[in-house]
Amino acid sequence: MNGIPEVVIQRLPLYLRTLEALDEDGLVVVSSQELGDSLQVTPAQIRKDLSYFGRFGKQGRGYRVRDLVRELRRILGLGQEWEMVLVGMGRLGWAVASYGGFAQHGFQVVACFDNDPALVGKAVGPLLIQDDSTLAATVRERGVGIGIVAVPVDAAQQVVDQLVACGVRGILSYAPIVPRVPPHVWVQNIDPVVALQAMTYHLSQRKAPRAAGRRAV
Amino acid sequence: MNGIPEVVIQRLPLYLRTLEALDEDGLVVVSSQELGDSLQVTPAQIRKDLSYFGRFGKQGRGYRVRDLVRELRRILGLGQEWEMVLVGMGRLGWAVASYGGFAQHGFQVVACFDNDPALVGKAVGPLLIQDDSTLAATVRERGVGIGIVAVPVDAAQQVVDQLVACGVRGILSYAPIVPRVPPHVWVQNIDPVVALQAMTYHLSQRKAPRAAGRRAV
DNA sequence: TACTGTGAACTATTTCACAGCC
DNA sequence: GGCTGTGAAATAGTTCACAGTA
Structure with a gap:
């Protein structure tokens, strides 16, 4: 053991x-x-x-x-409130920011970012969308531990690198890549398409055996 | 083997x-x-x-x-277009319905449902929200194979049962339960809070070893 | 030479089965 | 009697290492 x-x-x-x-x-x-x-x-x-x-x-x-x-x-370390930053405020990021389930379980989005000037300054609930250039300062200042990545695939690795450079130690990624991170950083990926594609394998088989686990996430 | x-x-x-x-x-x-x-x-x-x-x-x-x-x-059985129904048109369901990634990969939401009369009839992209009571007919008629569950936890098992009864063979569930299904039905659960909670275990430890898999989904 | 495909060895995870305790 | 906690046994999954081939 x-x-x-x-x-x-x-x-x-x-x-x-x-x-x-x-x-x-x-x-x-x-x-x-x-x-x-x-x-x-x-x-x-x-x-x-x-x-x-x-x-x-x-x-x-x-x-x-x-x-x-x-x-x-x-x-599980849930005795504290966990602060998170959210990067990417397209449709997906917007939905994530508006999701009530995080706060309910002690996870709080404390700032959100996008590099599109048309979005910067807009209000999302109690937050204003900030420009990406302010990401590092915000994360460092507040000592935020978790970053959520909701940017398009082409920007994802770059955003992950940025977050890691600012000291984030956990990343929840909605981007369809396996991001490269140093060994002290933990990543959880969420991709419903991947989940569906594993499911269709079974649906295409003649007979289906047992139910699949969550892979959670 | x-x-x-x-x-x-x-x-x-x-x-x-x-x-x-x-x-x-x-x-x-x-x-x-x-x-x-x-x-x-x-x-x-x-x-x-x-x-x-x-x-x-x-x-x-x-x-x-x-x-x-x-x-x-x-x-993986991706040679065909897969039709899906979406149940629960709260914030989460709305976001799922608006998500472009499904169509891009050959998964199409062909109908969406809610039991709230205030929502029924509203347009979501090209679809109109239908009343739950029309679920069975729609699924059977079109032979839809996959159901997406985006209802609150208290309704989730009931909705899963309904979907299964109509002949759905795959369920993508955003509800925080492990739904009970017969053995020929495949389930994939997606819950970002569960992913985060597994992550905070590692963030709370003194030293963190390797990066975690996606469990995807 | 640079790779795949694959038994065999190894490692990880699950399940069994039972001693111990409430 | 009913249930936990846990070594030991059984299964499942990963990696090695090399024969075979383009």
Whole structure:
């Protein structure tokens, strides 16, 4: 055994999401079996995943939902508000900026940027679109940790480089490339077309076996 | 060996995406090494992945880019136009409907639905928002294969059930649940918050190792 | 010579199965 | 009795390394 497997990390937010829903429903204690039923994951997998981080359950009973929520939030680093900058204010960037789901989960877009003079100065909710040239200063000043890339593919690597140069350590990219980043920077890509294309493989087969995972993201 | 591993299927669209870009750049032949450099995947992995489907390369030379694009498109079932219905026309659904990237890749939203009378009848590009009650008829009539779910979490499972009942075989879900579907239906989930939460785990650690995959999607 | 295609070796991940505890 | 936590076993996935060929 070495570190904690990346697949495990990617599953924790799913556990958290479900546990939060169960908590809202008023459930106090949950077994790995029940949680697994909701998530379509084996109970053994849930227990093994959690065991990488500690012992959170009570034998013979299960896990206290609220306690496990708290532990997972701590493990995932969700105790703080995370500030993000958004680059690219075309249709996609606009939609991302207007998406309420981030704030709800402690992720805040604190500034947004575009290099199109026609867009700079426009208001997006409480923010004004800034020119790309002000990106570095804003990121450095506020110590923003995460950048969202919503620019066209041809500009994507350049924007990623800029963000990395300003000290951003996480990048959520909607651009259809695998960006090149130094090893201390973490990237998550989101591309619905890629998801659809993997799906059509299965839809084209005579018979389809099991359901696919989220690849989340 | 049994079937083709799911991870392999999920990587093929990434290969395709990169090969299409290389083709546009005028590259005629590519080696697994070069392709791997673009994608940050080992050459051995690319060769192995492709070998599940046939022999597409020439020893000593590499792969003809255009031929490999054609093969991958065939394997992924991209020879046809795929019709999709979109359910949920809130902000997110609206953004999805307006997204140009689908049409560009042979995925067409042919109808969109909401259960809010205030939205029904409004135009979204060339489409009119229809009432949910007309979903089944539309899907059955046109034999639509893919449904996109962009409704709030509380309605998501119900909408998924409806889509499945009408004969949809693939679901792209933006809702924060793992929907329950019969085994012949394929699901891909997209949730940027889940992606961010996995990322903050790494950002919270003292040192961060390698870059994460896309889990795409 | 420069590459692919591929068994075999290796590594990672999942599942099993059961001791231990509530 | 029912459930967790966890080594050990089983599976799945990746990488190596080299024979074969254009």
